[in-house]
Amino acid sequence: MxxxxxxxxxxxxxxxxxxxxxxxxxxxxxxxxxxxxxxxxxxxxxxxxxxxxxxxxxxxxxxxxxxxxxxxxxxxxxxIPPPNSWISITALQRFKIANSFPPGTTSTFTEIASQCSIPEPDCRRLLRHAMTFYIFSEPSPGIVAHTALSKALAEIPPVGAFLGFVAEEMLPASTRIVDAMQQWPGSEESNETGFALVYATDTPMMEVVSCDPRRAQQIGHAMSFLNSRPGENVSHLVQNFSWVGTKLLVDVGGAKGTVGLAIARRDPDIRIVVHDNPEVITGTKVPDDLRERVELMGHDFFTEQLVKGADIYLIRNVLHDWSDKYAAKILGNLIPALKKGARVLVNDRVLPPPGALSPYKARQPRYDGFLSLPELISTSFFCWFRFR
Incomplete structure (x- = not known):
């Protein structure tokens, strides 16, 4: 501290x-x-x-x-905010600059500009700005080489998807948060946000994104990347919760099934149904060895739960994205499906008490909490409720 x-x-x-x-x-x-x-x-x-x-x-x-x-x-x-690395990262991701030549080889500004269809002066400025953040290097004048950071962007597609999601959806919306707070004081509505002002829409962000297959796929892959990071790794849930007696589990808002697949591999006796919007799960393939036990099903969690009688309904990293009003709706839509003894397992974040962490450790959860507006977030936790 x-x-x-x-x-x-x-x-x-x-x-x-x-x-x-x-x-x-x-x-x-x-x-x-x-x-x-x-x-x-x-x-x-x-x-x-x-x-x-x-x-x-x-x-x-x-x-x-x-x-x-x-x-x-x-x-x-x-x-004074530090130099904005997102300027370069957004351009690198959008123009696929990291994929313009293989890691382990070199290229030139001219070749990269041609490959990515951007003017050479712009290419040179963007890359040299990125280099100040250790993304690419210039080992000799005019020669561009990969670093570990640009290699990650080139070789791990979910990283690019996450950067694209933040650059296209989150960053523009974040610039209008204060405006939204002034226009709709205390609002819990998901269409009264910075996103709504940026895109001049009265449709909630997730509905807008879901109508565009590319953006829907991008957010699905972005969530998969987030689940793979050390602090969000599914192993914390899989290894620290008792799955004894679970035969059927429904992963509500489970994106592309990263969590469901991990649970299925951990326990061969559990059958998993992963729910998310059809646009998100489209194109996702379940590994051959798990096809008999893992199913991806299109479903909107703001409608009544389709799968009745499951032993566990898992809601992981979902509720913090919604105001209290809509978090209650998500939970309420499970009620008709619950059998006696069913459990609703919530794996999410909670904000620590003020002053409990150093400013460094508290910064990200407080930022997330501010963007989500109900203060639900931070250190990962899970809790469950059994219905009798």
């Missing part, structure tokens, strides 16, 4: 010591587990599962670095 001190120099020296100590611990843990040291080189693994002690040291370094950076910048500079 961040500390205040009348002697700022003492605090900055303390933070630098924490950074050194925890970095040494992190490095030693990597070596002990035969894991590579962090690098921007394309040889760096794109996905690295850290042991708990390495993860703890990493978090300590990031937390101390965040506070030290802001102290070093001072009050005025800390108020």
């Amino acid at each position: 961040a500390q205040t001190s009348t002697n700022t120099s003492t605090r900055i020296v303390e933070l630098s010591s924490i950074i050194h100590e925890q970095t040494v611990k992190f490095d030693a843990c990597l070596a002990a587990n035969d894991l590579p040291t962090p690098s921007f080189d394309i040889s760096c693994p794109l996905k690295l599962i850290l042991p708990p002690e390495a993860q703890a040291a990493r978090n300590a370094v990031l937390e101390a670095t965040d506070e030290l950076t802001n102290l070093m910048l001072g009050p005025l500079e800390s108020l």
